[in-house]
Amino acid sequence: MNESQRQALIDAALSARDLAYAPYSNFHVGAAVLADDGQIFTGVNVENASYGLTQCAERVAVTTAVASGCRVLIAVVVATSGGHSPCGACRQVLAEFGGTIEVLLVDADRRQPIRQFTLEELLPGQFRLEPDAPRPS
Numbered sequence: 602m603n604e605s606q607r608q609a610l611i612d613a614a615l616s617a618r619d620l621a622y623a624p625y626s627n628f629h630v631g632a633a634v635l636a637d638d639g640q641i642f643t644g645v646n647v648e649n650a651s652y653g654l655t656q657c658a659e660r661v662a663v664t665t666a667v668a669s670g671c672r673v674l675i676a677v678v679v680a681t682s683g684g685h686s687p688c689g690a691c692r693q694v695l696a697e698f699g700g701t702i703e704v705l706l707v708d709a710d711r712r713q714p715i716r717q718f719t720l721e722e723l724l725p726g727q728f729r730l731e732p733d734a735p736r737p738s
């Protein structure tokens with residue numbers, strides 16, 4: 602990811618966050634993923650009165666990318682107040698399409714990245730149905 606892609610991804614996650622639907626937790630999350638062809642897709646958390654049906658922002662972004670034909674993701678930005686890490690379920694879903702994806706956590710209050718990880722750092726030993734199968738990278 603080059604510097605202009607990085608800034609575009611940060612801006613996209615921050616803008617998306619403004620659209621989060623989080624009336625129950627009031628914790629607004631915006632995510633943006635960068636596909637290997639340079640396209641950016643965004644997601645927000647979408648809560649539900651039946652709490653367990655809530656969708657996380659990261660998974661919405663991944664789903665949108667895949668539904669648009671992308672299969673390899675190279676970076677994700679997650680924007681929250683404070684710069685929180687993706688939950689475990691989102692880490693595993695990110696792993697499906699980006700085993701080596703860069704994860705950038707942005708503090709929405711300061712509009713700045715505060716931490717950066719590889720997915721392997723956040724989710725060592727990712728679950729794979731076929732341990733020897735090639736992964737998208």
Ligand code: THU
Nearest residue numbers: 626628630646657658687688691
């Ligand atoms: N949330 C996300 O969108 N992504 C995560 O990785 C963790 C949590 C959302 C779900 C819920 O709407 C709110 O944050 C509080 O848990």
